Amino acid sequence: MKNLRGKISAKRNYLSIMYIPHNKGGVKTIRINHYRTTLLTTFAFMLVALLMLTGYTLSVVKQNKDMIVQHTNELNAIMSEKEQLQAVIAKQTKELADNAEIITTMNSIKTISEEAIDNYKEQYENMIVAYIDSDIKDIGTVSRGDKKPASFKEDVAELRSLISLVESAKLSADDVTSKIAQKEEQLNNYLDALPTYWPVNSRTTFSGFGMRFHPIYKRYIMHDGLDMAGSTGDPVYASGEGKVTFAGWNGGFGNVIIVDHGNGFKTYYAHLSKILVKEGQWVSKAQKIGLVGSTGLSTSSHLHFEVRLNDKPTDPLYYIEP
Numbered sequence: 001m002k003n004l005r006g007k008i009s010a011k012r013n014y015l016s017i018m019y020i021p022h023n024k025g026g027v028k029t030i031r032i033n034h035y036r037t038t039l040l041t042t043f044a045f046m047l048v049a050l051l052m053l054t055g056y057t058l059s060v061v062k063q064n065k066d067m068i069v070q071h072t073n074e075l076n077a078i079m080s081e082k083e084q085l086q087a088v089i090a091k092q093t094k095e096l097a098d099n100a101e102i103i104t105t106m107n108s109i110k111t112i113s114e115e116a117i118d119n120y121k122e123q124y125e126n127m128i129v130a131y132i133d134s135d136i137k138d139i140g141t142v143s144r145g146d147k148k149p150a151s152f153k154e155d156v157a158e159l160r161s162l163i164s165l166v167e168s169a170k171l172s173a174d175d176v177t178s179k180i181a182q183k184e185e186q187l188n189n190y191l192d193a194l195p196t197y198w199p200v201n202s203r204t205t206f207s208g209f210g211m212r213f214h215p216i217y218k219r220y221i222m223h224d225g226l227d228m229a230g231s232t233g234d235p236v237y238a239s240g241e242g243k244v245t246f247a248g249w250n251g252g253f254g255n256v257i258i259v260d261h262g263n264g265f266k267t268y269y270a271h272l273s274k275i276l277v278k279e280g281q282w283v284s285k286a287q288k289i290g291l292v293g294s295t296g297l298s299t300s301s302h303l304h305f306e307v308r309l310n311d312k313p314t315d316p317l318y319y320i321e322p
Helices: 002-007 034-144 149-169 179-193
Strands: 014-019 028-033 205-207 210-213 220-223 226-229 235-237 242-249 255-262 265-272 288-291 302-309 312-314
Touching (some): 255 288, 265 288
Antiparallel strands (some): 014 028, 205 226, 210 220, 235 288, 242 255, 265 302, 302 312
């Protein structure tokens, strides 16, 4: 038994590779033992792994190159857009600067134009006012006794013409502050103060200004006013704008109102049945101030009306307009 064991050889594992040609030649067999097989297998795996790693690396490198190219193109596109945007900004900046210069120029022109217009308006207003003032001097002298009262109505007509001229000379209808508008207001106030309004509704007169036979004294004496027909209770109007300086009883006048119109004019309204205003009150032209009566030295209802210029009685018919 011992001899037999010693002759038995150990079993070995081999990897056999057979080569069989298609043409002539015998079959060739290559045997590789277990150690070499393991080594070869390991080498093969490593080689495959190396190849796979190499392929993956090459793939990653290619992707990185593609990404670099893509990013480079995108960056170039961004830089191009940036340059275009900078060009647009530069263009707009230049346009803004040009517009600012234009606006500055226009404002300067506007200022110059406004100054020229203001100068023209001032010269125009001064010319109109100077013309009006030269004419109003002649009209105004009647209140100082430098002109015959007979020409008063002509002066009033000329005054109204001047007011129409001033009104048409205004640069705008709503102008209330210019020199022309102020002159128009001055002329209107002057006209309103003149005693030109007929003080009763009736236009009948029965005793005029001048010497007359007095119905009570029965002798010829000076009659300083104009007797106007009317019934007791008829309205009496202010012939011009002014201030009431007296309102009450005054001897032969009976109930009387005295209105100071300025410019030397005063008007008297006598024999009233009732006084409707108070002393110190300001009245406007054509305002109702009393009622016709027959108080004082009177024989019947009527209005005794006087116009005094610088405290001297004058004929009312020179001034009042029918």
